[in-house]
Amino acid sequence: MxxxxxxxxxxxxxxxxxxxxxxxxxxxxxxxxxxxxxxxxxxxxxxxxxxxxxxxxxxxxxxxxTRELKDDARTIDSTTNGIVSPADGVISQLGQIQNHKLLQAKGRHYDVGQLLADSEDGSYFADGSFATVYLAPSNYHRVHMPFAGTLTKTRYVPGALFSVNTTTAANIPDLFARNERLVCMFDTQYGKAAVVMVGAMIVAGIETVATGKINRTDDIQEASHNMSLAKGDELGRFYLGSTAVVVLPKAAKADWQDNMTANASVQMGQLLGKSHMKVNANTVNTDEKNASPTNDDKET
Structure with a gap:
């Protein structure tokens, strides 16, 4: 260490x-x-x-x-069934969830149920896939939707505030499952999916479009929502250091791009990979920007 x-x-x-x-x-x-x-x-x-x-x-x-980008500063990849980066940053790790474990760093794994702070949700994502994006201090610090979906639940999990850089990830066991985080659960064309916003050292807060800025407590906070978001829509933002973890179910059959490996730089909206799940022809494609957040969903 x-x-x-x-x-x-x-x-x-x-x-x-x-x-x-x-x-x-x-x-x-x-x-x-x-x-x-x-x-x-x-x-x-x-x-x-x-x-x-x-x-x-x-x-x-x-x-x-938390400065905002110009409207044309990022392009949201339009590949059918594509999964895009939720943020600007660097790929920390990505791959498959094996034995309920996500890869944190070489030789270090952590449990998906612990990350989500819910064993039932963890079991659902067994043999699924994940992508972890680290946002450096200089990066754009808003988090966007990597897929289209309906936000159904947020779960604030109090915890430590270790740094989330590569050095700490390689040395602190269960880092992302120990740090303070906000778990965002979605209904998508793949089934349930999650984006976990992980706090870090000197993080002054986490905010989403549904919750506003989260009030820190010593207990887990859960809230229900019904907010439709298109791929690329803003989901939330960090006030200082951060990491976003995208978690997909086995049914999504996610296949990550060959150039998406640890330490690869990415921009929000860039293609991370593609789902090979066969979607029913009658399924409505919500990737189009035809759905926007409703003001009455906000909770504080």
Whole structure:
């Protein structure tokens, strides 16, 4: 285990996150300017792809960190039965779920039921497939739909706030099943599917279009929803560091692209792979942008 990962176990993670959250939300002109400028310089952030192209246009560091793309900055791949990346970032791992286990890093696996914080859901995804995308600090930090579906449930799971970079993933057992996370469950043409938004060190919050910003508690929070989302629609966003895990059932018969391997860079909307499931001819194709979130579904 490295010194970096060892030290993380002694850092007061939740307290550090709260302090960072208050500073990141500050609209004080000096605080936000120092944070935004320092961060942009440290991580070489440019605004060419973003709607607001001046650092002065952002009301707080959080506003800057969750900055929105230009409408034409990303293309949502239109391959039939295609599964696209939910975010800009790097493929951490992807592949098949074997013996209820997902690959975290070389030599390390973790249980899908623990990731979802529900053993019944975990059993459903046995022998399914997964893709894990790590969002670096410089990346676009909104998460989008990798497939079309209806959001039926969210499950907030309190936990640790370890870093989710490759070094930590290689050294901390069950990392993604130990960290704070928000499990989003969907009904899709493949059956049930999930997108898990995993928090990390100094993460100041997780938000979805259905829930708003999640209020942290010491207990698991579940909420029911009925929100239709097209492939590529925004699902949620992170306030500082993050990882998104896409989980598909065995029935989807997902076949990942040959160029989608660990450490491959991806952009939101880029094709990760394709489902070879035979879909009934009468099934409505919801990939088209014909469904939008309803305001009355919001919960806080």
């Amino acid at each position: 490295t010194l970096f990962t060892t030290l993380q176990q002694f850092v007061p993670q939740q307290q550090l996150s709260k302090v960072a959250g208050r500073l990141a939300a500050s609209r004080h002109p000096v605080v936000k300017r120092v944070f935004i400028r320092s961060f942009a310089k440290a991580y070489n952030v440019h605004l060419d792809d973003y709607e607001r192209q001046s650092f002065k246009a952002y009301e707080s560091f959080n506003d800057f960190f």
